Amino acid sequence: xxxxxxxxxxxxxxxxxxxxxxxxxxxxxxxxxxxxxxxxxxxxxxxxxxxxxxxxxxxxxxxxxxxxxxxxxxxxxxxxxxxxxxxxxxxxxxxxxxxxxxxxxxxxxxxxxxxxxxxxxxxxxxxxxxxxxxxxxxxxxxxxxxxxxxxxxxxxxxxxxxxxxxxxxxxxxxxxxxxxxxxxxxxxxxxxxxxxxxxxxxxxxxxxxxxxxxxxxxxxxxxxxxxxxxxxxxxxxxxxxxxxxxxxxxxxxxxxxxxxxxxxxxxx
Numbered sequence: 001x002x003x004x005x006x007x008x009x010x011x012x013x014x015x016x017x018x019x020x021x022x023x024x025x026x027x028x029x030x031x032x033x034x035x036x037x038x039x040x041x042x043x044x045x046x047x048x049x050x051x052x053x054x055x056x057x058x059x060x061x062x063x064x065x066x067x068x069x070x071x072x073x074x075x076x077x078x079x080x081x082x083x084x085x086x087x088x089x090x091x092x093x094x095x096x097x098x099x100x101x102x103x104x105x106x107x108x109x110x111x112x113x114x115x116x117x118x119x120x121x122x123x124x125x126x127x128x129x130x131x132x133x134x135x136x137x138x139x140x141x142x143x144x145x146x147x148x149x150x151x152x153x154x155x156x157x158x159x160x161x162x163x164x165x166x167x168x169x170x171x172x173x174x175x176x177x178x179x180x181x182x183x184x185x186x187x188x189x190x191x192x193x194x195x196x197x198x199x200x201x202x203x204x205x206x207x208x209x210x211x212x213x214x215x216x217x218x219x220x221x222x223x224x225x226x227x228x229x230x231x232x233x234x235x236x237x238x239x240x241x242x243x244x245x246x247x248x249x250x251x252x253x254x255x256x257x258x259x260x261x262x263x264x265x266x267x268x
Contacts, residue, residue: 003095003123004148004171007046008206008227017223019260020208022049022099022232024067025084026076028243034088036239039249041094043256046228047172047208049126052081052100063233066240078104082120089121097124097150097171110138114145124148124171132164139168152176153199155191166203173199174230177211193225216259231259 001009011018021040025033033050040048053071057064078100085096098117105113105127117125125142127135132151139149148171153162155176166173177192196207209222210230222229238255242248 002146002148002171003093004047004097007095008172011046011206011227017219017226018046018206018208018228019044019219019256020047020049020097020210020228020230021045021235021256022051022064022210022230023239024051024053024064024071024236025081026053026071026074027067027236027239028070029074030076030080030084032248033084035249036252037088037094037096038092039253040256041092043253044260045094045256047095047097047123049097049099049230049232050081050085051232052078052098052104054101054104057101061233063237063240067236078108082116082122085122086120095123096121097126097148098122099126100128102127102130105138110141114141114147117142117147118145122147124150126150126152126174128152132161132168135168143170148172150174153195155195157195159198159202162198163202166199166205169203169205172206172208172227173203175199175207175209175226177209177213192222196226216261219259 008018023033023036027033037048051064053068053076055072057068081098125147130138142149149169150171151165151169152174153165153176175192175195192209196209199207206227208228208230209226210232213219213222213229213231214234219229235252235255238252239248242251245251
């Protein structure tokens with residue numbers, strides 16, 4: 001059983017909803033990324049998505065686009081991201097999902113990626129723009145190295161494509177709460193719950209819901225019907241706002257703890 005599967009089994013036994021934060025590797029720099037990974041784990045992260053900076057992140061809103069730009073100006077590459085995880089692994093056991101667009105992974109090669117992901121301690125790989133029709137060799141290779149291939153599904157995903165996606169996936173399914181790009185929204189769409197119900201009809205994998213989640217209330221709302229809530233832009237915005245503050249780690253940690261305030265219901 002993978003670390004991701006173990007974590008979701010643990011959450012299920014505890015009747016708790018999971019929390020999955022996203023940050024961009026190298027924003028504001030790689031040394032800080034390492035510290036942020038540890039702080040997110042301490043603050044309550046059950047799984048962490050670590051983004052590979054990319055020059056054209058078309059699925060992301062302005063906040064994460066700017067984070068990628070800052071990391072790329074620092075010269076951060078996929079190799080740097082892998083090295084970052086290797087350095088941090090002795091200090092934390094929280095599952096880490098590599099979150100990337102396809103081009104950097106294609107240049108690296110599927111054999112190299114799967115082998116290196118296992119070596120450094122990456123637990124899953126999510127490729128935002130790799131369609132299931134072209135993913136089979138990648139998912140097979142990742143599984144050979146005990147790395148979970150994780151897929152996005154959207155409210156617009158057809159039933160036929162949904163069945164094809166879940167047949168290749170492991171770890172969890174990432175359900176996009178609405179069409180469009182990442183970024184906080186005042187209200188969550190009802191489409192997220194309907195999509196989660198559709199996924200449950202064809203897969204026993206846990207469902208994590210993301211895109212647009214930014215408040216304690218929205219996290220609790222997701223936990224009503226899904227196994228985990230994913231928050232990216234709101235955390236990346238907190239990093240951006242405090243990037244020059246010596247206590248930036250404290251601000252980000254407190255922001256996450258507020259999302260998961262003690263005493264709030266984490267039942268899903």
